[in-house]
Amino acid sequence: MPKTQTLQIDRFIRACPSDVFRVLADPDLRKSWLYDLPGAETLSFSLDFREGGYERSAFRFDGGAVFETEVLHHRIEPDESVSCTRILRIDGQTVSTSEREMTLRPLNDGCLFRCAERMTFHDDRDDLTRHRDMVTYLVDRLDAVIARSLNRVA
Amino acid sequence: MAAPAGLRGWVLALGAALACGAALAGPVERCMNLSNALEAPHEGDWGYVIERDHLGEIAAAGFDTVRLPARVDAHFRDGRIDPAFLARLDQVIGWAEAAGLQVILDLHHYEALMADPAAEADRFVAIWDALGAHYAGHPDTLIFELVNEPTDALTTDRAADLQARVIARLRPAHPDRWIITSGGGWGGLDGMLDMAPPGHRELRSFHYYDPWDFTHQLAPWTGQDLPARGWGGAEDRARVKVDMFRAAAPGWPVLLGEFGTYRDTDPAARAAWTGTVRRAAEAQGIGWCYWGFAADFRAFDAGTGTWLPGIRAALLD
Numbered sequence: 001m002p003k004t005q006t007l008q009i010d011r012f013i014r015a016c017p018s019d020v021f022r023v024l025a026d027p028d029l030r031k032s033w034l035y036d037l038p039g040a041e042t043l044s045f046s047l048d049f050r051e052g053g054y055e056r057s058a059f060r061f062d063g064g065a066v067f068e069t070e071v072l073h074h075r076i077e078p079d080e081s082v083s084c085t086r087i088l089r090i091d092g093q094t095v096s097t098s099e100r101e102m103t104l105r106p107l108n109d110g111c112l113f114r115c116a117e118r119m120t121f122h123d124d125r126d127d128l129t130r131h132r133d134m135v136t137y138l139v140d141r142l143d144a145v146i147a148r149s150l151n152r153v154a
Numbered sequence: 155m156a157a158p159a160g161l162r163g164w165v166l167a168l169g170a171a172l173a174c175g176a177a178l179a180g181p182v183e184r185c186m187n188l189s190n191a192l193e194a195p196h197e198g199d200w201g202y203v204i205e206r207d208h209l210g211e212i213a214a215a216g217f218d219t220v221r222l223p224a225r226v227d228a229h230f231r232d233g234r235i236d237p238a239f240l241a242r243l244d245q246v247i248g249w250a251e252a253a254g255l256q257v258i259l260d261l262h263h264y265e266a267l268m269a270d271p272a273a274e275a276d277r278f279v280a281i282w283d284a285l286g287a288h289y290a291g292h293p294d295t296l297i298f299e300l301v302n303e304p305t306d307a308l309t310t311d312r313a314a315d316l317q318a319r320v321i322a323r324l325r326p327a328h329p330d331r332w333i334i335t336s337g338g339g340w341g342g343l344d345g346m347l348d349m350a351p352p353g354h355r356e357l358r359s360f361h362y363y364d365p366w367d368f369t370h371q372l373a374p375w376t377g378q379d380l381p382a383r384g385w386g387g388a389e390d391r392a393r394v395k396v397d398m399f400r401a402a403a404p405g406w407p408v409l410l411g412e413f414g415t416y417r418d419t420d421p422a423a424r425a426a427w428t429g430t431v432r433r434a435a436e437a438q439g440i441g442w443c444y445w446g447f448a449a450d451f452r453a454f455d456a457g458t459g460t461w462l463p464g465i466r467a468a469l470l471d
Contacts, residue, residue, distance in 0.1 A: 001311070001314075001348065001349065001350045002347070002348065002349075002350070002404075004348070051388070051392055052391075052392050052395055072395065072396060072399045074392050074393075074395075074396045075392075085396055085399055085400055085403070087399075087403045089405065092405070093405060094403060094404045094405040097400070097403040097404070120347065122351065122404055
């Protein structure tokens with residue numbers, strides 16, 4: 001049976017919600033933290049960041065299996081939240097799906113970024129620990145891209 | 155920024171471990187439910203009797219399949235199906251096949267199984283043993299649907315176990331016949347998504363009547379006295395798109411086995427909902443069966459012998 005589990009990752013980001021939202025919504029910025037992973041070849045990427053719009057990408061490591069993500073955005077509230085359904089496929093086979101909500105809430109001199117997911121793992125070679133590692137790593141990258149975009153770091 | 159230790163290795167191992175290959179496409183694209191006929195206590199009790207010409211109408215309109223709900227358990231005694239009922243099934247299946255249609259034979263309204271699966275399990279298996287023996291050698295254009303809308307005590311896990319038991323018994327005589335299975339919760343989307351991946355020539359089905367208070371408004375038999383309401387805003391349409399996206403997400407062959415609206419719903423809203431669901435399903439590669447042909451959720455007026463233009467266009471144009 002597929003396993004359904006929930007995941008929540010909170011991160012304080014020293015930027016206002018609108019600056020974080022811009023990095024979620026802008027195709028070039030989004031691709032830079034979400035897909036252009038070290039050692040990976042991005043084969044395709046498209047983003048229609050509207051309610052009902054899709055994000056699709058394909059990439060692979062070292063000429064190996066093709067990873068594909070497909071995301072359907074169903075609710076977007078600028079500077080506040082993004083809700084979507086996401087599918088990860090490897091060589092055409094669905095490995096996991098998730099209902100994801102990302103929210104932004106002003107906090108002190110920045111904002112609290114929260115990624116909450118209801119994950120369904122269709123293959124036991126994927127699991128919550130690995131997914132949490134991946135999301136944590138991606139949020140690190142998101143934070144770094146925001147810092148660069150605000151010229152906080154070189 | 156370096157990837158966390160082990161992450162890249164996991165990605166590579168995962169990719170290497172998984173086999174290549176896309177999910178199989180299902181056998182059904184556009185299907186019509188012959189609803190409220192053979193699943194009624196007696197054919198005709200619920201306002202519809204199947205006629206040979208109706209199968210011709212359905213085929214000529216552009217459908218490729220009919221789903222035949224049948225309350226077989228009510229006609230199963232002493233280890234055999236009532237020969238008259240079986241002959242009627244054969245007759246309708248024969249009419250459909252002569253019209254060039256595939257047929258889904260659907261075991262419908264087995265209420266005792268929902269109430270007490272443990273007590274009814276052996277009888278359920280025996281019914282399929284009998285159907286399997288009767289249709290052994292029949293062309294694979296006949297599709298078996300093991301149980302309609304598992305619910306109540308027939309949870310997803312129990313339904314999955316029971317359906318797997320039947321499939322194992324059917325396969326020797328039906329090695330390549332498509333067999334439809336469903337999950338709990340009235341055969342809905344979440345029940346289907348909680349199931350393990352399907353086996354060979356196993357088609358997963360879910361039913362879709364969301365929002366319920368729209369699709370069943372004014373229907374007297376719900377016991378809920380649902381008032382008239384509209385449908386069709388951006389949020390309504392987005393919800394359908396998301397649900398079909400979720401249905402297709404596992405990459406299995408999937409059938410939207412029932413969707414429809416009660417006949418007294420505003421015709422324009424009926425057509426809008428029907429067209430939206432159908433297009434969203436097709437966009438995800440999901441075949442569908444409209445519920446239903448000529449009864450409460452009708453697409454066809456059997457009295458005048460004509461299609462309801464709005465529903466016909468929503469399904470086929």
